[in-house]
Amino acid sequence: MAMGSGEAEELTVGQLAARSGLSISALHFYERQGLIHSRRTSGNQRRYPRSILRRVAVIKAAHRAGIPLATVADAFELLPHDGVPTQQDWGRLSRAWRTEIDERIARLEHLRDRLDGCIACGCLSLSTCSLVNPQDRLGASGASALEP
Ligand code: FES
Known part of the structure; x- marks a missing residue:
């Protein structure tokens, strides 16, 4: 062309x-x-x-x-240089996103560790399973969605 x-x-x-x-x-x-x-x-x-x-x-x-793409879009909004990321911009973005990735890894590791107990259990209790009810919301309200 x-x-x-x-x-x-x-x-x-x-x-x-x-x-x-x-x-x-x-x-x-x-x-x-x-x-x-x-x-x-x-x-x-x-x-x-x-x-x-x-x-x-x-x-x-x-x-x-x-x-998330929304996070990338937000970052692009703040870029100088007509929105073209420089090497310094990329360094700053990747450092910030590394923190986000580390936090996500920590959450997943925590979930994985809780899952170990569920593998041996299988109850899927809405009131006692820490994976299904991580903040014990039902327990705090005194109600249970599926259990008598
Ligand atoms: S399945 Fe029983 S504690 Fe999660």
């Missing part, structure tokens, strides 16, 4: 998909979510600045780490 000189720095959605390893539908989804932006040509085709590759890289890394 031939592009004019001003368009040489832009990517089509197909080129962005090829460069990023994402599907075109995923890129459209991220655009609908406001994570990436394009301009439209006179023929209504999307064109992305090459710098979008850095945003897509952050989106991919965050997705693999289980960071």
